[in-house]
Amino acid sequence: MISRLCLCLTLLVTGTAQFAAAQSFSPAIKVNDKVVTEFELDQRTRMLRLFRTPGDIDALAADQLIDDRLRMQAAEEIGISPSEDQIMAGMEEFAGRANLSAEQFVAALQQAGVAPESFRDFVRAGVAWRETIRARFGPRIQISEQQIDRALASGGASGASVQVLMSEIFLPLTPGAEDETRALAQRIRGMSAEAFARAAREHSSAPSAGAGGRVNWVPVSNLSPQLRSVILGLRPGQISEPVELDGQLALFLLRAVEETENRAPSYAAVEYAAYYIAGGRSAQALERAARVRAQVDTCDDLYGVAQGQPDSVLERGTRAPGEIPEDIAAELAQLDPGEVSTALTRSNGQTLVFLMLCGRSFDVSGAVSREGVALDIQNQRLASFAQGYLQQLRSEARIVRY
Structure with missing residues (x-):
């Protein structure tokens, strides 16, 4: 998720957090014969807050830990146990999303009160699940040349992409009133989302003014490089610095970021x-x-x-x-x-x-290889199998919350 990429910035403003003097290791949830402790719940909640994960963090932390127990159980049943090298590679890959090494990432998590073991367990469950899905369902997937041709004809491989939901305000820089317009833009930067919408209706020259500046979902790949850097530098709820675009000052409120399975082609x-x-x-x-x-x-x-x-x-x-x-x-x-x-x-x-x-x-030329398209199709199908299998494990599990 894009919010994870902003982790380093988040940590700068989070400050150094200390571990609680007395952490509780009492049971919080039991998944079949595996226990999730209060300490694990606290740790996962801290991680999700650092990642700026939207939604009910407490409920999401519990759901993730339940799923992790089911993933590890499924892996154990077919004899899969990630090696130390696989876990370390997974930690490096995850940390790389924030442009950090695994060591730097773990140090940053520790500053916010997340133990290295908690991050390691998080990655270990993900690695084990990936190997489990490949072992169980990989042999079932056969991709034909015709399927690759269709994917190329529709714009390339299918995979993950990111789109953003924004609101906008455009303020014309009228000659003689530039200072007042710039001052207004700075006031808007400090507004709430509700006040931003009112300001859009009152001041914006864009057609979206009547809707409070709200615009539809936009794939990040569709944005120009300048606007892409501006938008992806925001967290949901933040308002951008004014951007001068041909005689107007533009401000953008990032409302949401979404990762989609079917990527719009470049x-x-x-x-x-x-x-x-x-x-x-x-x-x-x-x-x-x-x-x-x-x-x-x-x-x-x-x-x-x-x-x-x-x-x-x-x-x-x-x-x-x-x-x-x-x-x-x-x-x-x-x-x-x-x-x-x-x-x-x-x-x-x-x-x-x-x-x-x-x-x-x-762009479906040399930038997209047939092998890459085939791999993306396979990964998409494995993701579908994984979702269905996890739902099955959930429906069959005995889950007790204390």
């Missing part, structure tokens, strides 16, 4: 058209944009709209994601082909941008 290029309407966000310009929207279904239709006008009023092109201006990339990330945005302006707010997404092309 875009090799994005084709879009921008039709420029004089008048900025005036009523006349917006009415003109509404009339144009009623006339067009595709980017090709804009040629008819712009006929007889200077060539400069219509811009159309195909660019790699990293070459697209930041504000345009942010809007295109929310659009499907044929959809339109009128959130942006040019010429210090004097020109309205009628922005239409024409289409996206996917």
Whole structure:
């Protein structure tokens, strides 16, 4: 999860925590003949808080430890016991998500009151479960060349991806009022989520203003490199620093981060058209944009709209994601082909941008190998088997909470 990648930053503000003077090792839960202690519950709760895991932390900690007991039981039944090298490799891999070595990661956890053994047990259960699923279900999975071809044709392999749920505010930098706008942006940075929504309705120039700045889920891969670094530097509930995007200050409130199983394929290029309407966000310009929207279904239709006008009023092109201006990339990330945005302006707010997404092309060339696609398909199917098997173990288990 992306929240785990922010662990090092989290630890900086968490401070050094000391172990409680008297930890309780009394039983908290019994899973078949295995006991989960109060101490283990406390340790897992601390870890989940450090990882900024959303939801009911206490309930999630208990559920995870129950599942870990069932995973270890399933592994033992078929003679699987992770070696020290496998466990250490798992610890290194997990710590690497926070750009730390296992030793640095363990030291950071200790500062927050999490014992090294607790992290080791967490990793050990995961490694044992992975090997168990491979042993039980791996031989059942046969992947054909036709399945690989279909995966490539749909944009590449399937796997995990990350998408973000945001709210936005765009503040035009009107000449002569820049200082007031920057001061307003700084005030917004200190607001709650509810106040952010009210500020969006009152001040934002984006079409999302009426919805309190709320926009739909956006794959992180669709964001421009600048915005990606801004958004992924936030924790859910945080508001970004103001970002200047062509005459406007943009602020983003990160509401949620989600890891999905079916990854949206990477875009090799994005084709879009921008039709420029004089008048900025005036009523006349917006009415003109509404009339144009009623006339067009595709980017090709804009040629008819712009006929007889200077060539400069219509811009159309195909660019790699990293070459697209930041504000345009942010809007295109929310659009499907044929959809339109009128959130942006040019010429210090004097020109309205009628922005239409024409289409996206996917990178399925040498960046994606057939072997990699086959492996991703296999991993996806193993994940499905693992979920069903764990549900079965849960339904058959005797679970007692004290």
